[in-house]
Amino acid sequence: MFLRNMGIIPGKAPTGSDKGGPRSTTNLSRRSFVAGSGLFVVGVTLAGCSNYVEPDIDANAFDLPNPGDSPLTQVAGGDASPALWIAIDEDGAVKITCHRSEMGQQVWTSMAQIVADELEADWDRVEIVQAEGHERYGDQNTDGSRSVRYNFHRLRVAGAAMRKMLTDAAALYWGMDPSECSAAEGLVSNSQNSDTLSYGNLAELAARLPVPAEDDISLKKPGEWRFINKEIPSLTIPLITRGQGTFGIDVDRPDMVYAVVARPPQVFGRVGRVDDAAALAVPGVLQTVRLRDAKPPALFQPMGGIAVIARDTWAAIQGRNALDVQWIDGPNAGYDSISFAEAMKRTARRPGTVRRERGNVRAGIARAAQVVEAEYYAPHLSQSPMEPPSATAHWTDDKLECWACVQDPQTTRQTLADLLEIDKENITVNATWLGGAFGRKSKPDFVVEAALIAKEVGKPVKVTWTREDEVRHGFYHSASAQRLEAGLDADGKCTSYLHRTVFPPIASTFADGMATPTDGEMGLGATDVPFAMPNLRVESGDAKGHLRIGWLRSVANIYHAFAVQSFAAELAHAAGRDQKDYLLELIGGARTFDPGEEGATYPNYDASIEDYPIETGRLSNVVEKAAEMARWGRDLPSGHGLGIAVHRSFLSYIATVIEVSVSPEGMLAIPGIWLAVDAGTVVNPRHARAQMEGGTIYGLSNALYGEITARKGAVVQDNFPSWRVLRMGEAPRDFEVTIVQSNTRPAGIGEPATPPAAPALTNAIFNATGHRIRTLPIIGATGSRLKLPETQTA
């Protein structure tokens, strides 16, 4: 690997064939001798040029000045130096470093598409090297649906710079002007003759040339894209179908032992008396380790408890079952989520803190011909990726190496440094594949656990969370109570709109006692509401956190979109209007707006409002598209209903129409879903469609069944029967996705399909039955049908 061997690739090369992390497994033929030619060649002779044999380039034959430093360390998005991202082997293998975590969104493939397109690589020779956690890569937090948005430009620049260096190298070799040389599919050709030089052959010479400045690089035009915006097949799936690839839970190290942890039932509960004799008597159990008690604020620290270490995971689980631990109540022992829900609803009925204001809502409502009020409640949720958290840690003297399914290996490394009080330089964090994440794996508490235990044990330790651990000891999606009020004029037009939202903020996990919803969370569907009425006010109310509150796929957008888009349909009903038409009227004409001009502090997903304005025309456009796809307004069989919702999140615009059928007994089915998305430039439409399906079903699963409750501070649910998720038989029969073709800046894909799912569903149920659902979940863990009030029929 020339670039690495020359010391200009700072990334750590994969270490051997042990299961230390994911990597592609292509077997590469090394330099090959072509019989009869008398020459060592690289690559293949070109079809149609049967007499041409590619000469072997000797980079040492060129006396080149020191190439100097890369001028691309600070392009928009970060460091675009080719050496950081691309290594080309002498045999032509193109190794692209992926610094984001692969969790099913196909980020390996999308990052490679971006680099390889500008590089003009031969796609069949592309391999992925997963980056460890290190600042050199810039942001690695695979969260917030922003891998493409953050990296689209700089990875294109890196690929294009490398392409230029390869063509410059070919020009140097041929003694031509670079303008006479061009690159395509891993080969450089020239305009004078039919000779070609392959990337593998050119790599060493190219690596000795200066990196071009951004001004000297020309990016391809969208019409010239070969991989971007194309349905390139996934790089991971062929491995997955054979059970290959390494997830966090699959990591294996020599001499490794296995651990599970008994954690206090409540957050900040503590360990009291412990009797581990029975645990130690379980065959295969090696020892127990007492972890230090957790103290507020929660941050990413482990929750304490007793670890049981054994020679396999099963023995560790059996040992844990045999532990006799007396838990000491902590400050959250009084938390009861049911009564807390009532308290939040009461808060939502009182004036709150104004977070955005236009006109005078109170006066508007006082003058209204009709006032509509509604209250909504949505419970805590668990992310529950199929792969529960799992991490492996190994200490060698004072050096720590970890392998784990983490969304952010950099934060993981920093957290380890902080909590173990060791120098970051002594810590290596390897990100494995993630068996789903949905926000859970952006919290590295489980890696710290592994490091603490491994330190005591003196061997590599893998900590596995059982499903019960994952459901009971998570970082939960916040529960929320919301109240909306609106005034309609005599024509049914909405003139005044008040939205009050109450929920424990994620900040409560990071600062003890934080109870005020943050600007970030308010900007997820509350303060950025796109409605055009003259009087509008958004308020928040405080609520304290008693569980660890954390991110879950699309975060506060879930409950905000549920309330706002349900309420839009309630207003349509009050006005006697069609849901879709009324929704478009609420949005109003095509315009851009900045909630900041109406008093909001609006982060806009960390993007500038100039680069990514809120464009109501794009919202209306996806509403029209989804409605058209669903043939909105068509005659429906009795018991069927169509519902619509639209939401902008993660800078993307998505409208969803759902058709439900409800039997007289309340049995619910989903015959079809139609979704239109405008996410700007889409790198891989096929994988974007998969995220639209996945994000929608994730939202429907939560809305139909999802509910985490707590009693005496402890989570009640424990595994899939009580924490219910949607299964194959409940999935829609038909799911159509339209991606709006666009060359504007890329926006998010992984999360934004989730928010409109729940309100589209409840709006459809309303149209099918006349029954308005304002409290989630709709069916719950044990239910099998809708609870329809007897007076309401279709």
Add this chain to the structure above:
Amino acid sequence: MAKTLKINGKTETVDAAPGTPLLWVLRDHLKMTGTKFGCGIAQCGACTVHIDGTPTRSCVLPHDSLEGSEITTIEGVEGDAANLIRQVWVENDVPQCGYCQSGQIMAATALLAENSDPTDADIDAAMSGNICRCATYMSIRRAIKTAASRA
């Protein structure tokens, strides 16, 4: 006491505590990590293997009950149905994160081997024990139908 198991046609000797489920024998003792852990209580299907051709949850299956049985895992499942399922899975990019997919492929392979023309109801019945949190359900259904049209 050591037990002799026949896995993917090969004889393996394992020394795990009596009653240890096959899942952990595969994953921790034999380092065959293609078979996944999702719930441990026969609720999610991530751990599905074939025992004498029948899809079975390995997380609740004591390994010491399996002497003499043919155990097949994702790493070793072959034959027409398995090849076809793998092919349509790759063609359609069915998996997302992939974590549930060993179980999905084992279940779908067994379905297709039994029933070369499954209806929606057959697919629901055979596959509803396999949870996918990435929600690849629609892709799985499409892919099984594609496979059936070629079987």
